[in-house]
Amino acid sequence: MQGEQRARTIFLTLWTLITAVKLVIAARLPLFVDEAFYWQEGQHLAMAYSDLPGLTAWLTRLGVELGGAHVLAVRLPFLAIGAVLPWMVSRIATRWFGAVAGWQAGSLTLLMPLSATLGMLAVPDVPMALAAVLCLDAGARLLRSVDAAAAMKLALGLMIGALSHYRFIGVIGVGLIALLVLPQGRRMLRDPRVWVALALGVLAWLPLLAWNADNHDAGLKFQVVERHPWDFQWSGLWFLVIQPVLVTPILCVAMWKVALAGTRSGGGARAQWRYFGLVGAVSTVAIFLLGFFTDVERISFHWPLPGYLALLVAVPVVLNGWPRWLRRTGWWLAGVGLTLAFGYYLMASTPALREQLAGDKYYPRNFAGWKPLADVVREELRQMPEGTRVLAGNFKVGAELGFQLRDPRIEVLPHPLNDKHGRTAQLVQWGLLHQGERGTPLLLVLSPSDQRYRDLLERYHQVCEQVGPLPPPRVVSQDHGYQRFLLFRLPAQRAEGPCVSPAMAWMDTPQFGAQVQGTVEVRGWAFKDGVGLSKVELLLDGKPAGTVTYGRPYDITGFWKISNDPQHPNVGFDAQLDTTGLAPGKHWLGLRLHGNDGSVETWQEQAVIVR
Known part of the structure; x- marks a missing residue:
């Protein structure tokens, strides 16, 4: 009897503590992208869906009916x-x-x-x-x-x-x-x-x-x-x-x-x-x-x-x-x-802790940045004409923004991710797969973080084919750019002309996590299809950190074959970074890219260790 009582007490204690911890975490943790899509399915009640039978969606609907959004x-x-x-x-x-x-x-x-x-x-x-x-x-x-x-x-x-x-x-x-x-x-x-x-x-x-x-x-x-x-x-x-x-x-x-x-x-x-x-x-x-x-x-x-x-x-x-x-x-x-x-x-539910994993393979990107993105989307919509619709770059953005904005009917561009996760057929059934129609202004939200970098330029050109040349974007960056969104105000009438895409860049030196001291040489390349760049700024911990010389010859068209930046091959940059006055430890090195169309885009940062 003593053994049974002890085992029962241990179980009840564990159950109480663990259930309480799970409730706290579940209340703080942002929705994972699949959860957001199940919520969206629950807002379109049906007997079954493209990716799953119906029960998961029904349960999410039951939850929000009982406890709100x-x-x-x-x-x-x-x-x-x-x-x-x-x-x-x-x-x-x-x-x-x-x-x-x-x-x-x-x-x-x-x-x-x-x-x-x-x-x-x-x-x-x-x-x-x-x-x-x-x-x-x-x-x-x-x-x-x-x-x-x-x-x-x-x-x-x-x-x-x-x-x-x-x-x-x-x-x-x-x-x-x-x-x-x-x-x-x-x-x-x-x-x-x-x-x-x-x-x-x-x-x-x-x-x-x-x-x-x-x-x-x-x-x-x-x-x-x-x-x-x-x-x-x-x-x-x-x-x-x-x-x-x-x-x-x-x-x-x-x-x-x-x-x-x-x-x-x-x-x-x-x-x-x-x-x-x-x-x-x-x-x-x-x-x-x-x-x-x-x-x-x-x-x-x-x-x-x-x-x-x-x-x-x-x-x-x-x-x-x-x-x-x-x-x-x-x-x-x-x-x-x-x-x-x-x-x-x-850690994933706490922004300050999550930021520490930026650049690591365990960085929980699918939990990150959705509320700040939604806040910026609301701000942009207030400044755009009445009737402006949100257009998401893929199902992840559509579902997460849908939950944040309480709108389960956000349209989504065709994207390989929709196919890869079995969601395209469902979007078609809901009439939410964007077919190129315009008529009203659109706020396009892209998530370049969802794309392999080597495929990113091709994806940008696909978006140009779908909606036309892209105007200067507003950048929403989280965790040093490891979760990054681009917002574009698209007019009611589609613009014509060559593809204008967001800027792209790469730092050859120093590499991510490099240990540095004294004066450090920073080298790399950057370009912006359709219009080119006017200048590149070097940032350290988010602040300007030295003069960058942009425009030296650096031919990258051997890899980026479809690039139409008019300044090729002069897209290389060089800079000198003085680290002598910096505190030892991790610092974040970034770029600010200025386009000839007036765009200003902050690029993903990379860590360097000052000795």
Whole structure:
């Protein structure tokens, strides 16, 4: 009884503290771009969408209906699901392995970083995890004896999963494999009540199938074919490396012990042990193997979570058989992992901390800069004629600005990103993909940070083809330019002429992070298609820092073949930077580019370390 009481107290304490921290972070953290698009989908209620079934969008709509247009309200239904899941895992473990193991399984669900952070973002993995746990619980109960209550729980889980994500098909497949391996599972599958539950689960896929039938299978093609290379890629090894970090090493080993136990035969309660192990093992192994062939550019580290939740149910039994020091180390490592995960989200939600990661590959750009951008957009709209419409450069900008401006109908330019993320068909269905019509003034908002630099000039020329030559932009720069937006006032009538694009530049020396002292030579190039540059200013920590000589010969047309700057090849610049009076440490070196059309554009900065 003392052990049970202690385990229960630990669980309740962890649940209270972690839930409170998640609420605080979720209220501060700006919407991730996918969350913003799910909010936009929720404002256009439908049975299914181009990228997902309907449930995620419905939940975002429920949140804002209950709590208003606030990030916390958008995430509130997902936070509620995330708060319930540890209780569900605890209850399953209690039923099969006792109360102490049950509370411990719930505590581990609260501590494992992948499951602990669940619900802080409004993403489809949250309801999908709920569906997976419901099916897991129902399957374990049905292995013992088939009854109507367990069958209905299975049907509920299958229906929620079908409304959550295409990937839930994999969860269904894994569950069926596990049941077919077990004699009790094969016997269970002969019961008609189970087949009624399966039939209800199948019916829940009909809205998604109907959407694909009406839209040339656009969603299915994207999820199954277009987003994955389906060629072997060694980068899939990174997936194997990162998983032990995300679930913490000792906990990872314990879960694999449960998975191995699932391959051994036995009777009685051992059937449920094998069931949990088989579901977890088949799921994680399949996803690890798929990692060598599927999409590695977008976030996919959360895919094994349903399998991990199955394994966590039995992990306390494994841990309790280990030496005390090893058990404690496992618990503490899980706590450290959780702290680091929360720390990352807190950093992303705090501008002063987020700025410190500018230029780093872990810089959370998709969370950054949306509110300042919206403030500038409102200011620009007040100064433009009545009836001016906002035009976004891609779906990310359209969705994020839509949330900030409370306008889910912002038009979007055609962009490869819309295709890459499976959103083009949805924008077309809403009538929000810009077709070149004008009639009223437009405020065009571009996000050059969303484009690979080597493709940026080509993208600018595509925009010129879509809307005409671009006037001088207003620059909105965040975190030293690592999140950067350009705003253009486009008149009601399209201008004609050669492409005039935003300026582009590069610093050859000093390089990012270079250690410098004394007088430093700064060299590079800069150009502006259509009109050219009149001068280049050197900035240090945002202030002018010396005279720049612009216009020396520097032929860059070998790479930028489509560039039409009239001043080619004289686009090089040189400057001398005196660092003798600067405090040692990191400083930010930048450029201010002056166009012959009167434009003034600040360029992305790069860090130098003064010794």
